Amino acid sequence: MADKIFVGRRKDAVARVYLRIGSGKVQINDKDLEKYFPLKEHRDNIFLPFIATETSGKYDVYAKARGGGISGQSDAIRLGISRALEEINPEFRSSLKSEGLLKRDPRMVERKKYGQKKARKRFQFSKR
Numbered sequence: 001m002a003d004k005i006f007v008g009r010r011k012d013a014v015a016r017v018y019l020r021i022g023s024g025k026v027q028i029n030d031k032d033l034e035k036y037f038p039l040k041e042h043r044d045n046i047f048l049p050f051i052a053t054e055t056s057g058k059y060d061v062y063a064k065a066r067g068g069g070i071s072g073q074s075d076a077i078r079l080g081i082s083r084a085l086e087e088i089n090p091e092f093r094s095s096l097k098s099e100g101l102l103k104r105d106p107r108m109v110e111r112k113k114y115g116q117k118k119a120r121k122r123f124q125f126s127k128r
Contacts (some may be wrong), residue, residue, distance in 0.1 A: 010080030013068030017080030022060030042074040049082040052099045062125045
């Protein structure tokens with residue numbers, strides 16, 4: 001695996017992920033994992049592919065995430081890591097696929113419509 005970057009997407013977030021054999025260090029946008037994702041839920045989300053393939057602490061993760069919010073970025077990084085692990089060892093595919101980690105979540109924000117408050121919420125109706 002020579003200098004290959006894997007892309008993960010979720011909502012409006014895009015993450016470019018690079019995996020390297022190492023001690024399990026994770027850096028996102030040149031920051032440590034704890035500083036970039038203060039919530040434990042988002043940090044745990046990133047480690048799901050490593051838990052599914054039993055490779056925790058074997059790879060260093062370098063990621064650049066942009067767009068969207070913090071939740072979308074953590075899911076995008078997770079997808080990028082999953083794709084990278086599959087490329088490293090094709091035998092990981094079955095365990096990653098059974099956990100649903102190779103699937104790109106297609107849900108996007110619905111656009112706001114004119115004459116309404118939000119995408120589906122309407123202004124209060126008055127009969128008189």
